[in-house]
Amino acid sequence: MFKRIALLSTITSLALAAGASLAFAADKTLVVWDFKSTDPLVKPYFDFVKETFEKAHPGVVIKQIAQPADSYYTVLGTAINAKQGPDVALLHGGNQALDRADAFVPLKDEVADVVPKLAGLPAFLRSDGAYVALPLTVQGAVYYMNKEVLREAGLDADMVPQTWEDFTAVCEAIKSKTKASCLTIGNKDGVDFINVIAAIAEGTWSKETRAKFIAHDLSWTSDDMRAVFQTMQTMIDKGWLEKGANSYSPYTDAVNIFAGARTGLILGLISDAPNSWKNVEDLAGSGEVGVAMPVAIGQTPEQKPNRLEVDGGIGFGITSWSQNKDLAVDYIKTAVSPEAAAVLMETAGGLPSNEAVDVSTIDSPAAKEIIRLLNCCTDDKRIKSYYGVAERRELQRLGQLLLTGDTTVDQVLQSLESVRQAEIARAK
Amino acid sequence: MRNERVVAYLFVLPALGLFLVFRFFPLVAGSVYAFTDWNGIADARWIGLANFRELIFDPVFRDTMRNTAWVILSLPIWVGLPLLLAVFIHLGVPGAPFFRAAYFFPIVLSSIIIGTMFSIIMRFDGSLNQLFILLGLEPVDWLGDQRFALISVVSVAIWAHFGMNVLIFLSGLSAVPPEIIDAARVDGANLWQVIFRIIIPMLRPIVEFVAVITMITVVTSMFGLIYIMTGGGPGTATYMPEFLIWLMQGESNRLGYAAAMSIVLFAFVGCIGVVQIRMMRREWE
Amino acid sequence: MRLAQKRSERIGLWLVSAFMLILAASTIYPIFFTISTALKSTREFIRHGFSIPTAPTFEKFVTAWTTIKLDAYFMNSAIVTVIGVTLVLLVSSLAGYALAQMRFRFRKAIYFFLLSGLMIPVQVVMVPLFRIIVELGMLNSRVGLGILYGAFFSPFGIYLTSSYFASIPRELSEAAKVDGASYWQIYRLIMLPLARPVLITLGILTTLSCWNDVLLSLLVLQDDRTLMVGIASLRGEYGADIPLVAACVVIGAAPVIAIFLIFQKKILGGIMVGSVKG
Numbered sequence: 001m002f003k004r005i006a007l008l009s010t011i012t013s014l015a016l017a018a019g020a021s022l023a024f025a026a027d028k029t030l031v032v033w034d035f036k037s038t039d040p041l042v043k044p045y046f047d048f049v050k051e052t053f054e055k056a057h058p059g060v061v062i063k064q065i066a067q068p069a070d071s072y073y074t075v076l077g078t079a080i081n082a083k084q085g086p087d088v089a090l091l092h093g094g095n096q097a098l099d100r101a102d103a104f105v106p107l108k109d110e111v112a113d114v115v116p117k118l119a120g121l122p123a124f125l126r127s128d129g130a131y132v133a134l135p136l137t138v139q140g141a142v143y144y145m146n147k148e149v150l151r152e153a154g155l156d157a158d159m160v161p162q163t164w165e166d167f168t169a170v171c172e173a174i175k176s177k178t179k180a181s182c183l184t185i186g187n188k189d190g191v192d193f194i195n196v197i198a199a200i201a202e203g204t205w206s207k208e209t210r211a212k213f214i215a216h217d218l219s220w221t222s223d224d225m226r227a228v229f230q231t232m233q234t235m236i237d238k239g240w241l242e243k244g245a246n247s248y249s250p251y252t253d254a255v256n257i258f259a260g261a262r263t264g265l266i267l268g269l270i271s272d273a274p275n276s277w278k279n280v281e282d283l284a285g286s287g288e289v290g291v292a293m294p295v296a297i298g299q300t301p302e303q304k305p306n307r308l309e310v311d312g313g314i315g316f317g318i319t320s321w322s323q324n325k326d327l328a329v330d331y332i333k334t335a336v337s338p339e340a341a342a343v344l345m346e347t348a349g350g351l352p353s354n355e356a357v358d359v360s361t362i363d364s365p366a367a368k369e370i371i372r373l374l375n376c377c378t379d380d381k382r383i384k385s386y387y388g389v390a391e392r393r394e395l396q397r398l399g400q401l402l403l404t405g406d407t408t409v410d411q412v413l414q415s416l417e418s419v420r421q422a423e424i425a426r427a428k
Numbered sequence: 429m430r431n432e433r434v435v436a437y438l439f440v441l442p443a444l445g446l447f448l449v450f451r452f453f454p455l456v457a458g459s460v461y462a463f464t465d466w467n468g469i470a471d472a473r474w475i476g477l478a479n480f481r482e483l484i485f486d487p488v489f490r491d492t493m494r495n496t497a498w499v500i501l502s503l504p505i506w507v508g509l510p511l512l513l514a515v516f517i518h519l520g521v522p523g524a525p526f527f528r529a530a531y532f533f534p535i536v537l538s539s540i541i542i543g544t545m546f547s548i549i550m551r552f553d554g555s556l557n558q559l560f561i562l563l564g565l566e567p568v569d570w571l572g573d574q575r576f577a578l579i580s581v582v583s584v585a586i587w588a589h590f591g592m593n594v595l596i597f598l599s600g601l602s603a604v605p606p607e608i609i610d611a612a613r614v615d616g617a618n619l620w621q622v623i624f625r626i627i628i629p630m631l632r633p634i635v636e637f638v639a640v641i642t643m644i645t646v647v648t649s650m651f652g653l654i655y656i657m658t659g660g661g662p663g664t665a666t667y668m669p670e671f672l673i674w675l676m677q678g679e680s681n682r683l684g685y686a687a688a689m690s691i692v693l694f695a696f697v698g699c700i701g702v703v704q705i706r707m708m709r710r711e712w713e
Numbered sequence: 714m715r716l717a718q719k720r721s722e723r724i725g726l727w728l729v730s731a732f733m734l735i736l737a738a739s740t741i742y743p744i745f746f747t748i749s750t751a752l753k754s755t756r757e758f759i760r761h762g763f764s765i766p767t768a769p770t771f772e773k774f775v776t777a778w779t780t781i782k783l784d785a786y787f788m789n790s791a792i793v794t795v796i797g798v799t800l801v802l803l804v805s806s807l808a809g810y811a812l813a814q815m816r817f818r819f820r821k822a823i824y825f826f827l828l829s830g831l832m833i834p835v836q837v838v839m840v841p842l843f844r845i846i847v848e849l850g851m852l853n854s855r856v857g858l859g860i861l862y863g864a865f866f867s868p869f870g871i872y873l874t875s876s877y878f879a880s881i882p883r884e885l886s887e888a889a890k891v892d893g894a895s896y897w898q899i900y901r902l903i904m905l906p907l908a909r910p911v912l913i914t915l916g917i918l919t920t921l922s923c924w925n926d927v928l929l930s931l932l933v934l935q936d937d938r939t940l941m942v943g944i945a946s947l948r949g950e951y952g953a954d955i956p957l958v959a960a961c962v963v964i965g966a967a968p969v970i971a972i973f974l975i976f977q978k979k980i981l982g983g984i985m986v987g988s989v990k991g
Contacts, residue, residue: 031936038781038947040954063936068927068946070655074678075931078843081468081683084852085935099681102469188547188572189659244552246572246662252955253551283756389680397488400662404573407663426465432815435896439811440823442804443867449849450864451830454841461840468840513733522730523737530737533744536969538925540945541962545743548955555746587739619722641869648834652927670836683840690837697832 028060030327032316033076034090035069042272045344053334060327076100080319087322088331093123093139093312094385095392097132104317106130110329118336120312120353122380132317134336135353137271137344139313140382141195142370144280145170145290146180149264153177160290164203164231164297171240174264182240184263186250186275187403190396195250196267197399198384199294201228202309205383214386216424220417229402229409231297236403246400251275259283265292270370271313271351277366278349291369293377307379312353394419455694461687468683479688489689491664492672493696495578499646499668500700502582506642507635510590514597515623518604528598531591539588539649543656546584547571550657571658574665581650581657581666588653589645593638600634601627647697669693751959758956773960781957783964786943789855793930793939794923796859797866801919802912804867809874810904814886815896824875830868835928843932851933858933862923870915877911878904917976924969940965 030053037046050062065086067075073096079085080103089104091097097104108130115121120135147157153173161167171182185192204227205213212218218225235241242263248254250266251274258266258280268275281289293308316332318325334340341352345359349367351374352359359371387395394416401407462479466472483489513531517524534542549555550570557567570580604627612622628635651670654660660667660675669689676686750758752769761767777783811817812824835842851857886899894902905912930939938946944961 035946038943040776040780040957043780065936066946067935068931068942070659071678071931071945074674074839075935077468077678077681077683078840078932079935081840082844082847084847100469188661190661244567244569244572247547247551247554247569248572253553257553393675393679397661397663400572401574404569404662406574432896433817436811436815436817436820439807439815439896439900443808443827443871444823446804446860446864446867447827447830449845450842450861451833451838451868454838454845455833457844458838458841513736516726516729516733521726521733523734527733527737530740532973533740533970536921536973537966538927538941540925540927540941541747541966542743544958544962545747549743549746591740618719619725641872644831644869647832651834651836670834674836674839677836677840686840693837694833698829701829701832 028324028327029063030060030088030324030331031063031065031086032088032090032331033065033067033079033086035067035072036090037064038066039348041348042344042350044347045340045350048343049331049335049340052337052340053331056334057327057330062331083321086319087324087328088316088318090136090314091124091133091317092314092385093120093133093135094382095387095389096385097124097315097317098126099389101126101132103320104132105320105322105325105328107132107134107318107329111333114333114336117356118312118353119355120310120315120380123311123313123382123385124315124317133312133315134317134332135312135315136336136341137313137350138310138353138374139272139351140270140308140310140378141199141267141294141384142270142308142373143183143199143265143292143294144258144268144275144277144366145265145292146258146261146263146284147288147290148261148284149174149178149180150290152180152261153264158290160292161295162301163295167295170264171235171238175238175240178264180261181242181263183235183265183267184242184248184254184257185245185267185403186248186252186254187245187400188247188249188253190246190400192245192250192254192267193399193403194387194392194395195384197228197232197395198309198382199267200231200297201383202307203294203297204228204231204299210381210383213383214381216386216388216420220391220413220420226409226413227298229413232402233409236405241403245403255280255283269313270310270374272344272348276349277364277370281364281366287365289366291366291373293373307377308373309382309384310374310378311380311382311385315353388420388423390419390423391416455690458687459691461684462691463688464684466684466687467681468677469681472684475684479685480692482685483688483692488664488667488672489669489692492667492669495665495667496647496669496696498578499582499650500643502586503639503643503646506586506589506646507593507638509586510593510638511597511628511631511635512623513590514594514601515627517594518598518601518627519619519623531594533591534588535591535595537588539652540656542584542588543653547657550580550584572662574662577658577662577665581654584657585646585650585653589642593642596638597631597634600631604630643700647700669696747959747962750956751963753956755954755956773954773957774964776957777960777964781943781947781961782938783940783943783961786938786940787964789934789937790924790940792855793858793862793934794920796856797862797923798916798919800859800863801867801870802916804863805870805874805915806905806908806912807900808867808871809908810878810900812871813875813878814881814883814904824871827868827871830865831872835865839928839932846933853934853936855934855937858930858939861929861933862919862926865929866919866922870919873915874908874911877908881907913976917972920972921969 034046036042046064050064053062054060076089080100106126106128111131111134114134118135120138121131124132124135126132150157150159154177155170155173161170174180174182185196187193205224209218209224242257248257254266255275257263266275268280270276277289316335318328318332322328336354338352338354338356341350341354341357344350345352345357345362351370362368362371398407398412398415402409402412461472463474463476464472465475517528552567552569552572556570560567568576570576608626609622612626617625650668654666654668654671658666660671673686673689673693676682676689749766751773752766754770754772757766757768808827812820846852846857849857851860885903889899889903925941927941927945930942944958944965947958947961
């Protein structure tokens with residue numbers, strides 16, 4: 001009988017050992033983590049990079065792992081903590097990358113040859129002048145306008161609102177003459193509210209105020225900040241917003257409402273997302289989608305530096321514990337190369353950070369307008385990317401309550417300021 | 429008898445080993461971080477009780493505990509509703525065999541699947557509100573209004589689990605001798621008296637059993653649904669402690685603070701556990 | 714059963730039945746909704762989200778199976794589930810038998826210690842747990858994930874089996890011992906056959922838990938995927954293609970629904986004795 005039990009425990013330990021040995025199967029494998037390669041639109045891009053890289057490096061295999069997007073940074077966190085897992089990881093620009101800078105190789109000399117060709121780098125710039133990651137796309141936010149709704153409201157379908165007064169006129173016309181709402185915020189996780197606030201701030205703030213905010217020096221209870229939230233409150237009070245915002249996802253539900261002509265405007269992305277021009281036009285019809293920059297508020301369009309905020313949307317970084325750093329550098333160079341970026345542009349509407357890509361081949365009217373704006377009017381930091389992580393989360397929560405009328409601007413700002421103060425205190 | 433003792437330990441050993449390594453040890457090891465400012469990347473610094481001090485004044489954490497309390501208070505529905513349903517199925521209410529089959533479906537679906545389905549159905553322009561409009565009722569923002577969000581998520585959670593409890597009660601009911609019911613009817617008891625005075629009291633041990641496993645379900649399994657359906661919102665209306673811990677570990681890189689929360693949560697759950705263990709102990713003797 | 718004798722009772726029962734019908738509709742509707750969504754094209758879903766598909770297409774199922782590699786994920790899920798369920802059944806039946814039928818020191822202490830494990834949410838111990846997974850070389854190992862399932866789901870199994878074994882008179886094993894049977898023989902030849910119903914129940918419930926698990930699988934199989942993690946990651950950063958997600962959901966749920974329908978009656982038996990006797 002004891003023999004039997006001994007046998008049992010042997011089997012158990014054998015199973016454990018088998019588990020251990022399975023973990024080291026292939027020899028030269030480069031592991032790449034991302035949060036979107038299962039998306040059928042984006043998959044061709046990752047396949048292309050894998051193929052190109054493997055052809056150039058015989059004997060090396062790319063293992064592409066798509067982590068669930070909503071758990072991405074938690075799973076990446078466990079990997080960072082155990083120094084196990086990916087060699088290369090896809091990151092969002094701004095604080096989401098910069099907060100994890102120490103877990104990634106500072107990229108400088110090894111990428112000096114490609115850096116001059118890339119736009120959107122400031123989103124990944126460390127304080128020491130090196131980069132956490134190299135950007136693949138440029139990203140920014142514009143208002144997409146449904147021309148069907150504009151026409152129905154008796155407006156010129158090709159009009160582009162420049163100022164708050166224009167915006168007010170559009171919304172009032174839509175509100176009074178159609179069944180549609182003016183703007184739909186897909187605020188299910190609270191992020192779209194943050195984006196709209198950033199768009200309002202973009203139109204309201206001077207360059208100095210912006211710089212102050214990005215440096216984390218702008219108080220939430222300052223007049224500049226209050227003005228932004230008052231504008232938001234005005235939009236809520238005037239009834240311009242689609243009801244039920246907190247139950248809609250920005251990427252599917254809001255776009256569907258837009259495509260179904262139930263709302264005039266959405267604040268969408270300019271690149272590689274379901275709420276960017278490609279998908280929006282596919283659903284609403286080519287030529288039926290107008291593009292507007294965030295409007296100037298409390299200043300003339302001439303005073304507002306005529307700009308579209310654009311930075312590196314997503315980019316590839318190399319983990320500090322990677323055993324294959326040289327290969328990893330080659331991989332990210334392949335990934336941001338003009339050839340690869342062109343594939344992303346083609347299939348997913350990703351606007352490449354690599355300026356060598358020929359974007360003139362795109363024939364979408366909305367994209368043409370975005371590219372015109374990119375060429376004339378860009379600014380290389382987005383307010384949206386520089387909320388402190390704790391403030392960002394607090395704003396995700398409070399924004400939802402502001403939309404439903406369950407809190408006030410004053411309460412929101414005070415609460416956010418105390419979170420900012422706590423963050424500053426902890427940093428010391 | 430010495431032999432019996434050795435064999436008993438050997439039989440318990442695999443269970444104990446797995447438990448110690450994968451459940452108990454992580455809990456103990458993790459709690460050390462609660463006294464540090466560890467961010468998962470740099471070395472941890474010892475900061476004493478600072479995390480716990482912060483916790484006391486953290487309004488979000490307070491809200492998570494409030495929500496947990498509300499969810500636990502819903503326990504009677506988790507147990508009572510399936511109990512009544514099972515009794516009626518057992519008594520052969522019209523359509524009983526059909527209900528018996530239909531109620532089992534949700535059990536097999538994962539919270540990802542259930543959450544995805546219901547966030548589409550319950551969004552503001554979803555089919556639930558379309559039904560409301562059809563009935564001439566005012567549509568409700570089920571997931572986006574802080575007065576309804578928690579109720580909505582808990583309702584979906586109950587929906588996801590009630591079939592299991594119906595099943596357990598049904599099996600318990602099959603052990604209730606029909607003669608007792610018949611005798612009561614002969615004595616002039618009406619249907620409701622039979623249900624509430626005779627059948628349900630007889631099911632007492634099963635009610636306790638269900639209460640125990642449901643409590644475990646409630647405490648450990650709300651995360652998935654909340655994650656997908658509301659992401660904790662609106663505001664903090666559906667924040668649960670596990671969810672906040674998850675955020676602190678992941679997006680905020682505050683593993684020390686997350687560990688402090690884990691300790692408090694475990695103490696809280698432990699208190700509930702003591703009450704439950706008393707119930708189980710009665711069963712055990 | 715001669716249920717309702719009075720008229721008022723009959724009306725009451727019909728009302729109850731009506732309520733139960735609504736509840737039943739609520740359990741069936743989402744499944745109907747998911748299947749009908751999976752049969753739509755993306756465009757049709759966006760334009761007519763809640764109607765019946767006008768031009769049903771299996772295109773999304775094909776995409777799910779081939780492009781998304783759901784077939785490989787399916788195999789992974791099957792493997793880890795089999796390992797996990799086997800381990801849970803073995804570990805719980807051994808421990809349950811010992812805890813319920815044998816007498817030894819710390820018996821109760823061990824019992825309650827093990828049960829306390831039921832109350833720890835996984836999220837709470839994630840980071841230290843991940844370290845242990847790495848140290849033991851279980852990262853990216855399907856066997857490792859199966860073992861983890863064994864650890865996480867066996868406390869419930871112990872609760873279920875021990876209360877079941879406690880209902881079996883100790884005289885039975887005493888008599889077997891007098892006849893010269895070893896403890897292992899008693900376990901193997903008497904206890905396991907007697908415990909068949911509860912083991913089937915436990916097996917099915919554990920199958921559901923393993924098959925539907927996301928979090929543990931996410932931690933352990935980082936280079937590979939199980940079905941539920943595959944579905945979760947398909948929701949993607951932006952999760953635009955709802956019909957595709959729906960098709961994956963149908964594929965993911967089909968096996969467990971099938972198992973459940975086949976074993977429905979047997980689940981009843983196991984829980985019955987397990988709970989009544991306590």
